[in-house]
Amino acid sequence: MSKTPTSVLWEITVRLVLWSDTHVGSADPAHRRADETGTDLPVDRAPDTGLPRLRATTLAGLLRHDLTARTGDAEAAATLFGTAAAEDPDGNGYPGALDLDDAQGRVPAPVVPRSGNRVDPASGTALPGHLWSREILPAGTVLTAHLRLHVHEPGDEGRLLGLLVEAVAGLHAPAPEQARAPAPGPGPGLHVGARTGRGHGAVAATAWGARRHDLTTAEGWFAHHARTWDRRHQDGEHTLADGPATLTEALARVLHTEGLPDLACDLPAGTTDRRRRDELRLTLAVGEPDRPSVPGRVRPGLLMITDHPPPDRAGAVDRVHRHRPPARPAPPAEGPTPAYRGPGPSVSRPEEAQNPSAASGPALQSPGNEPVLGDTALHALLKRIAARLARDACEALGGHEDLWRHWHAHWWGGDTDPATALPRPSRVRLRRTPVLTGGAPLTTTRLTVDSLFGDAVDGHLSTDDMYCGGSAEAVLDVHEPDDAVRGLIALLVRELATVPLHTLGSGAGNGHGRVTATAATLTLHPGHDAPARTVDLLTAVREPDSAEARTARAWVSRWHARLRPRPVAEGDR
Structure with a gap:
């Protein structure tokens, strides 16, 4: 199925924050970086920077599945995300109006491996030889995702924007401290990675930015195509500095600036949820x-x-109760971004060797870790x-x-x-x-007692x-x-x-x-x-x-x- 050239292109940037621990595995765990540890299940990382990443195909699949589950409209999902040849009655398949880039992450603390053992569901005991070790992205990890919406016919712009607002509704789950009331609320939200049934991988959007390019004009065409990919991503991240918390607000700002108030008024005020x-x-x-x-x-x-003791308690205790960084994003750090080199923080600058949080990019305004x-x-x-x-x-x-x-x-x-x-x-x-x-925390000391004497x-x-x-x-x-x-x-x-x-x-x-x-x-x-x-x-x-x-x-x-x-x-x- 052929499509006409794009007449309007929307560049959309979103800052995603992980509310809970997450494991997003690599496509091929056998291929490791030279500085990675021997973890059975490492997190997926960008090969050029070593930063943890969320692949575009993973995020697109999550949005598509959530849109279909909430609305029951498979045709709308196909319009945004395309169809495979097996799903097309003609056997051809066609691309969707939305495409995405891999999202790279910044961690508030070192990515550490966590070990576990498979448990026999019948007896409730650990199975011998079934020990695993996986790397965990901590709560508070910030991911920046870039999306592009292609509008081929000017008359379809309002409909496509409405579909996009519906597709990202699952990313608007409230922060944990804002979700205390037992009222119906916005639903469970999206989860990414492994062990999502156990609460891992809760993710939500905290800021949106949008730019609109009219490719039928020379100014709009050059404004988009005359930039490198790095410059496009930097421009998108700059829109997050004062970006609103919802995509609807970000789109409405641009539409009013472009002199299209009617399209802004047609954006959906709420979302549909038909799930039982x-x-x-x-x-x-x-x-x-x-x-x-x-x-x-x-x-x-x-x-x-x-959990493993932190460095300041490593010589004093054998085990500690698990804590996590509070999931409150802070503004991006100034200056160049240091490369992430495996499970520990980068130490490319002297001050980062003494302060791990300085090496994690947009970290957290963290008053202290939270016990879980x-x-x-x-x-x-x-x-x-x-x-x-x-x-x-x-x-x-x-x-x-x-x-x-x-x-x-x-x-x-x-x-x-x-x-x-x-x-x-x-x-x-x-x-x-x-x-x-x-x-309150409590330190206990105990002895092993001989069972015979x-x-x-x-x-x-x-x-x-x-x-x-x-x-x-x-x-x-x-x-x-x-x-x-x-x-x-x-x-x-x-x-x-x-x-x-x-x-x-x-x-x-x-x-x-x-x-x-x-x-x-x-x-x-x-x-x-x-x-x-x-x-x-x-x-x-x-x-x-x-x-x-x-x-x-x-x-x-x-x-x-x-x-x-x-x-x-x-x-x-």
Whole structure:
């Protein structure tokens, strides 16, 4: 399918900030830079500068998938992003109106590898020989992306701009400190990279810039084509200095300047979201109920989400509780950009050797690192509680073990299905890494005791920087939910609010890692612009005669019906 030459070209620049830890893997991990460590899963980096990057194909795929999911309009997505030959009825395929460049990132702290071990979903124990190590981009990493919108027919400009505004709606999720209210809100937002179901890879736009070139005039043609690619990217980054927080505002500014107020008025004021989803908001306190009969009173406990000690604590402690830089972008640094050389910061200037944050480009206005509740640990805790509840209910109802396992894997993810050879991703997804507020750090020292004689073992002294008390808000999104999974969620909240049997993090044998739900609401979004409905699940637990309790009991009944064995029909015998 041939297209007429471009008459109007829009250059759009966006500053993206990662709200949580992220791993964006390289296309071929076997090809390493000479100064990279032997990490199993390194992050993808630009070969010329060594800076972490988000490939254009990855970002385009995220925007296309999000646009299709929210609007249900595959044709609109094809208009912006094109179609492959297999998707075109004529077998040709054609390019879209939007093209993108790779986005390079600036990190607020050194990119460090994080190790983990694959866990057997049946027994909950680590599998021998399944240790992995992946590099993690920290929260606060800033990525600058460049987009170009080609308008071939002048009459299509307003429609294409409207489609672009819809496509980037998922990047307008609020910052973590602005997303406290349990109101419907803007939705889960976009996630990039691996382990997005565990809260990794939450990304949002913080500033937009736009330039419009009329290529039918000599001035407009030379203004665009007479520049190098580096100059185009620099001009785009300059528009971010006072860029607005939404693309609609950035486009409206340019259109009013160009004398096109009618196009500015036609830009969509809101976005469409036809997805069916539920939003579970939990406030989790570190500790256990002082008295289960008295709601809201939590005795603070200890928590350890293990991380490597920072340089200033390396000789004092063996392990520390995980912290992350606060995800608040700062203005770009002045002067030339130093090259990023592997997992540590560049030291091309003397002052950067003493201050790692000086080598990370647009870093953060960081008053200090924030303690986290743990993303993977929290998701694993909820998944483990859900598995126990499903197993016990299925056994009590007389169902076969495969029934609850299949149902549980459908919602919480599992290994590749042997029947279809397809992976089973989790439909219950943590939105972003929960950050602890309140509480205080606590350093503990302990000895290893000989199990036979009861004496201390010489040379086995360990010191840990743990975290005591505090609370965090966790938001989970359930995609395409039904009443059966809502019944499970109601029981899961009951478990967290009454007697916390399960723990997260290390030190579980010593009583560490218990969390208690002090607030829990489930907001139901039926999709197709229908109004949302919120149910207070803690009220359902504590007030058996309330309307919330009756709603929760109906959901639990549907859950039991789903796990109960079905009678065999005459034709199936």
